[in-house]
Amino acid sequence: MAVVSTPVTLERALPAMDDAEVLRIRNDFPVLNQLVNGQPLVYLDSGATSQNPLSVIEAEQEFYEQRNAAVHRGAHHLAVEATEVFEDARQTVADFVGADYSEVIWTSNATEGLNLLSYAFSNAGLWAAQGRGDEGLSELALNPGDEIVVTEMEHHANLIPWQELAFRTGAALRYIPVDDAGSLRMDLAGGIIGSRTKVVAFTHASNVLGVINPVAELVGMARRAGALVVLDACQSAPHLALNVKELDVDFAVFSGHKMLAPTGIGVLYGKQELLDILPPFLTGGSMITTVTMERAEYLPAPQRFEAGTQRISQAVALAAAVNYLTETGLDRIHHWESELGQCMVAGLEAIPGIRVLGPAAGQDRIGLAAFDVEGVHAHDVGQFLDSKGIAVRVGHHCAQPLHRRLGLTATTRASAYLYNTTDDVDQFLDAVAGVRAYFRA
């Protein structure tokens, strides 16, 4: 009998996703099964926040029904169980992005993770100046003459914390511009990331343009400059297989609520050797070794950055969300959403008066599309779509500088997830085709 020598992974063995599978998936998401303005809900706002499958809702409920207790303290039964599921969740999420267990720090969301990081950097300067902490800290400190590099397409969450870090430290903030099509000007990046650069922070996938940025190229530039890399993975971690070690970034952040988990939980990943020497941001209970009336010594990561009682049920729910995504298969999800994204862009481009931001049809993008409707404000577009039960995001999507660069103040964005069918996209396109006539544009 012939022996099959090539191991076939579960993921490879599964066929590509199709509408029939998505319709089964939708049964796991109770909120999607409702009428809005008399029409079946078409939810195309997962880029803002995603919906929760029953397994996630039940994981959180089960925690409160059976295990609720404070973690890392108390010797009683519930406290031990709560600590176990809380730390198991950390392992699950670490595995999900290819990190080590103690490199995953819980935050409220990606915004908090980026703020934590920016304050840890400025605290590094304060500590180094007073000879406190590890000798390596002076390497992490930012000073006048140093530079932080971001991009023009950043979400405000990956821009403002760096503006404020520059303000606190006297470092300069620079940015890699985008071209008219919304792609990073990689021809200019090499001249912007240089010997003065200490931190390069950029988004993996744009929440407005849908473009996936060339991480390897940017990491290469940062490494040659001796700079640290911070990756905003909010729009990538939920949608494609991601490995922080393979990407070789120093830090990464993402939010649970964009990946089937509840609000209030997010992750900051950091390389162990950096996390262990960076000073904490928030201080207090659960993150210390010895405390006197004068000062305190701190635990290593991850506890070092998790002061106070943590978001325990949310962490458990995030692990359930990660399991749901893993079981469906990230590569399959990515492929399906790319198809939906292509359908959206091709369909939108065919409607007169519509300008799609970011890559044209046929070019790589994640499953979202932001667009301008000539003569109709995005708010009116969103209201019109809502009257047909279609939920989209309108506004600047927390990316004012990018909109300004593209000559716009507000756009409409449709963003898909694993529970959207091609029929959702068709209904959306049909509705968009009627917008300009309604508003007589």
Place this chain on the structure above:
Amino acid sequence: MSLDQLYQQIILDHSKARHGSGLAGMAAPEGTSTGQSHQLNPVCGDEVTLRLAVENGKVAQVSWDGAGCSISMASASVLSELAEGMTVEELHQAIDSFREVLRSRGKIPADPELLGDAAAFEGVARYAARVKCAMISWVAAEDALNQAA
């Protein structure tokens, strides 16, 4: 509530006609006392700069520049048409009444005697996310009026 009840004909008309629009090209009448206010809705980026000219206790001219959705633009247009010729007292009254209707979540009907075409914005009160769109030019007018009168 249907979309047509929100986007009433008057609103769609005014969003295109934009009475009083074109601040730069419209000088305030000589001898009037003016006030000017800039208002921004950070949520959606709607913006209105409105100038109000008062003479002998009456509103002589309202002119504005703005960018935003049809509700906000139509509201500024309707306001401009309505306010001109009103006494300062009457405009204050109209602004207070408009605000009360818009903030009522649809519970307080608009008085067409007092608000004229602006009564068409009554339906906006049911859309919490859009109330600010309708209010922005009225907030600017109130601020400008306080400066001018």
